[in-house]
Amino acid sequence: MGIQRNRSSFFPILVGVVTCCIAMTVTLLMTYAEYRWQRSMSVSHASEHAGQYKAILGKALAENLIVIDAVEGLLRLAPNPSYNDFQQLVKPLLDQRPTIKQVEVAPNAVIKLVYPHSEDNAIIGLDLRSLPGQRKVVEETIRSQRFRLAGPVNLIEGGYGAIARKPIFISPDGQHDGEQFWGFITLILDVNRLLSEIVSEESDTMTRYAIRGTDGLGAQGGVFFGSPDVFKQPVVTHTIPVPGGYWQLAASVDLSRISRRWEMLMFSLVGMVGSVVVGVLAGILVLQWQHLHTKATRDSLTRVYNRQRIQEMGAQEVQRAQRYNHPLSLIMIDLDSFKLINDRYGHLTGDQVLQESTDFIEHAVRGCDLVGRFGGEEFVVVLPECDVCEVAVVAERIRFELCRTLSIDYQQVNLSASLGTATLQRSECFEDMLNNADIALYEAKRTGKNRAIAFSPHLIST
Numbered sequence: 001m002g003i004q005r006n007r008s009s010f011f012p013i014l015v016g017v018v019t020c021c022i023a024m025t026v027t028l029l030m031t032y033a034e035y036r037w038q039r040s041m042s043v044s045h046a047s048e049h050a051g052q053y054k055a056i057l058g059k060a061l062a063e064n065l066i067v068i069d070a071v072e073g074l075l076r077l078a079p080n081p082s083y084n085d086f087q088q089l090v091k092p093l094l095d096q097r098p099t100i101k102q103v104e105v106a107p108n109a110v111i112k113l114v115y116p117h118s119e120d121n122a123i124i125g126l127d128l129r130s131l132p133g134q135r136k137v138v139e140e141t142i143r144s145q146r147f148r149l150a151g152p153v154n155l156i157e158g159g160y161g162a163i164a165r166k167p168i169f170i171s172p173d174g175q176h177d178g179e180q181f182w183g184f185i186t187l188i189l190d191v192n193r194l195l196s197e198i199v200s201e202e203s204d205t206m207t208r209y210a211i212r213g214t215d216g217l218g219a220q221g222g223v224f225f226g227s228p229d230v231f232k233q234p235v236v237t238h239t240i241p242v243p244g245g246y247w248q249l250a251a252s253v254d255l256s257r258i259s260r261r262w263e264m265l266m267f268s269l270v271g272m273v274g275s276v277v278v279g280v281l282a283g284i285l286v287l288q289w290q291h292l293h294t295k296a297t298r299d300s301l302t303r304v305y306n307r308q309r310i311q312e313m314g315a316q317e318v319q320r321a322q323r324y325n326h327p328l329s330l331i332m333i334d335l336d337s338f339k340l341i342n343d344r345y346g347h348l349t350g351d352q353v354l355q356e357s358t359d360f361i362e363h364a365v366r367g368c369d370l371v372g373r374f375g376g377e378e379f380v381v382v383l384p385e386c387d388v389c390e391v392a393v394v395a396e397r398i399r400f401e402l403c404r405t406l407s408i409d410y411q412q413v414n415l416s417a418s419l420g421t422a423t424l425q426r427s428e429c430f431e432d433m434l435n436n437a438d439i440a441l442y443e444a445k446r447t448g449k450n451r452a453i454a455f456s457p458h459l460i461s462t
Ligand SMILES: Nc1nc2c(ncn2[C@@H]2O[C@H](COP(=O)(O)OP(=O)(O)OP(=O)(O)O)[C@@H](O)[C@H]2O)c(=O)[nH]1
Pocket: 301, 334, 335, 336, 337, 338, 339, 340, 342, 346, 347, 348, 349, 350, 351, 354, 375, 376, 377, 445
């Protein structure tokens, strides 16, 4: 009985802890699902934007490079155009293309026409082959006859730009494509401005973009926008064709930032606190339920089963015993002259006697026997698997346990009890057993108390 009580007092704690663990597991799973969702959102956001940036950059480059075709058309018509003619053609084109810093025409690789022009323009008359940094590229461009986009590099005229340099080759009549190198048409592109679309739209701090491919070398070229780290674990890469090669644009998502986002931290924190609260509430609920259940089934003074519960359980035991043809017995116990105890020592002492008597009864029976207070100073014990001989032994043991002098508040209280026993017969119900035990108990009282008497039919007639 004692072990059962301990177990039931641990039960609310167990339910609370298990509920808390389940809630925490659910929280962790939901946090992980949220992390996965955020990650896939970030990746698709990065992929979508990278695709847009590729399109924007590709379009901007194509629009800018058209200017070279326009200048080339002019040169084919007039191989030695005046600055005015050159300016009239180029000015409106550059007004619409702010990313072009400069247009240069360099017959035989010597810069002659520059727009926008300034009087002290130091580069007029400059032979491109004399520039240590560009000499190799210039010569390679003439040799390969390839239109190339060099850089981005720091420009001698200041700033950071990419140089789109187209070598022009003419036929002997000077009008058409041919074998003879004529010179260069060069566009200087303001790369920072060109990339401003990306820079300005880079508001999402988790997504980072980078571009590499200095001199059109693609994956082999240097990184000229963003961090090289982006190329370590990119979620998407795009190729942007440029004259003579390609640029490579990549996007990466800083996944560690997702788990550090305040929404995620709040979600986890609220989930954890919520789990503890749910666990505590579940424990309290079970405790309340246990309390109500105990109130409904236990006697408040002695904590053994109350009359209603012992009758329910007794009826179940009768059904079980009859179904499996097993023995079942019942003992009715009545403390002797209890009124006298109350009158002499007071009700409080009487209550204590009832509590101690309960302990003695429980001590005298097996753990599987059911002990209940039937009312007043009357107790009932239901004994499954106990036949007429065994119940006599148990009844005697209880009588012996209850026949003693109790010391309560320095007062000596003499205690004894009378007992009536009944053993289940074939067609009886639990009420019949109670009646029979009561008849036997009455006989025990009548014949001098402090004794146990077994029911037999002849007692009915006496
Ligand atoms: N202290 C206390 N007394 C109770 C309680 N329930 C019933 N009683 C008292 O128990 C006494 C029972 O008295 P009786 O029915 O005359 O029985 P008795 O004095 O034991 O006499 P016999 O049964 O013939 O031995 C009454 O005085 C009731 O008031 C209780 O919960 N606490």
